[in-house]
Amino acid sequence: MKTDIILAGVGGQGILSIATVIGTAAMANNLYIKQAETHGMSQRGGAVQSDLRLSDRPIASDLIPLGQADIILSVEPMEALRYLPFLKPDGWVVTSSAPMINVPDYPEVERVLDVLRARERTVLVDADRLATEAGNIKASNMVMLGAATPFIHLTAADMEQAIRTIFGRKGDDVVAVNIEALRRGIAAAAV
């Protein structure tokens, strides 16, 4: 068993909290984990990426080799496309459809979404709307995690337990909203 995930987004969008939940769930399942993060300059609104690797065997490289990722999990649609060279030919793209427009030459959003819609094995999720429905737009990360859960060798119950572990100290309300967001994400991916 091995799952290589490219987490993508824009600095400040909090892709690392997705990584933390997956990492915690994986550790609880005694899997090997390596998770390479982006710190420093690019965190200032630049493109950020995290390589998250799970396996039942020891993992050698902190970086996912080109063309070997199983999933690109992105919280921003254009960022999902940036890492396609890392994806396996039969890999999945799971991305939020909500653009983060902080550069003057950001392409027409529909053009970005069209590329994604035209691609097989792509899950495009209206994460902001689902998160709002779950109780807080900030939980759109957990919606995206939910949408990717079917493609990761971890169960929804594993993810929920990890959310309880991580968000527990922030109170029951925060845990409930995040779990609801996760569930809505899972449901969205199933459609």
Added chain:
Amino acid sequence: MNQKLLLGDEAIAQAALDAGLSGVYAYPGTPSTEITEYIQGSPEARARYIHSDWACNEKTAMEAALGMAYAGKRTLVCMKHVGLNASADAFMNTAITGVNGGMIIVAADDPSMHSSQNEQDSRYYGKFAMLPVMEPSSQQEAYDMVWAGYELSERVKLPVLMRVTTRMAHSRTTIVQRPAIAPRTVSFPEDRRSFILLPVFARMQYKKLIAVQPELQAASTDMGFNRFLPGSDTSLGIITTGIGYNYLMENFPDGCPYPVVKIVQYPIPQAYISKLVGMCNRVLVIEEGMPFVEEQLKGLVPHPAFTVEGRLSGLLPRDGELSPYLVAKALGLNPVVTGSVPDVVVNRPPALCKGCGHQDMYNALNAVMAQYENGRVFGDIGCYTLGALPPFKAIDGCVDMGASVTMAKGASDAGVRPAVAVIGDSTFTHSGMTGLLDAVLEKTPMTVIISDNSTTAMTGGQDSHGYGILARICLGLGVEEEHLKVLVPLKKNHEENVRILAGEVAYEGLSVVIFQRECVQTAARRLRAEKQNKK
């Protein structure tokens, strides 16, 4: 078995805590910052009164750590690679004085320059100073090497340099911890002269350093971190250093067919290298960083018995980080990549945050500089370096911590008018103050803008040593009171800020203009924390 999911940086910090650390000394710098932050956030470190406050710069950090090591305690110094330049005077001489308590110096290198102005390889510094160097290939190895590093440091009475690179520092994995030991108590060096580097004593100390080299060479094999890994196919021999080993093994999940020398400790283990070149006439060196081993192995003239390949031969790129893909290509494995980036994707470079005060400062500065044909602005290291990019394109230089002030001075001396420096508050107290004193003493016609956001922002908002005292520092250095202005960079103040800044830029003498407004990221975090405390 105590397991934790830790960054490489955090594994180093945890190991130091477990191994009886008494104090960490550091200036923030990517990718090293999280080592010190982890210790600052550790309840056990607080309970044990472990020193962890940030230092003004890497030199003060190195010297304070040496003082603690003088007193017999275990200490850690952390910095990014270029921080080792700033502390090089102290660093080189720690090799001459040696240490009494264990001292580990962590230099975090940044190949591919993700957040840096060069990709220098700190192993050269280790060789230069004739000190043992550790270069862990994994986070667990980093944890174990901190323990072993302290033991080695105390045994040979020398500091140990630990070199890590971005991907090790900033990658998270499971670490198995060892039971913690008690910190050392105060003790003093046996020979009082060893820390007094008068020439007469320094010569004696240098001979000791030379004499201990064979012991360091022996440690490179005896300590067990460097390995000779046999392989059946001797058509190629491989030498890996640091995380290069991981990229090799990624390509051979069921074992590498070639014999491998895995180097993670220096000096280079000569016995293993001799064994490898004795059985292989073609050697590939896979190292993250500069061709440090490759160059030494290759020498100046071709060796009749073997050829050496790697970054110098062009089989691997001469610059930048390695990756599993690049190593696969060097191994002739012909990796296939099918996907490509669609044309619709545009670059998303980092930018100043929305509402950031540096923006208002640059808007004022650009309005002033537009009046001049040949004025020049020298920037410095920090978020405000992003003022180089559109829409501001406001600076003409960015070299090293503090160089804005001194380069503006030199340009002014050369006749450039106006000559302006832009430096952040933390960078100013790191290395800008001495340059300002030069300019004060010579009444150099130039303007120093201190863009004060009251934090070390680029690295994540660490304390800034000039907080609340920048104006007093400038006055104390001798800046004329009537040419020291403090402005608030806000849109509503733009016209007034332009007027005042224009006046100071036009002044044929030294002026300092402090633009003071809290970093929006720090402010947001502070407000969140205050809200949390109220609950």
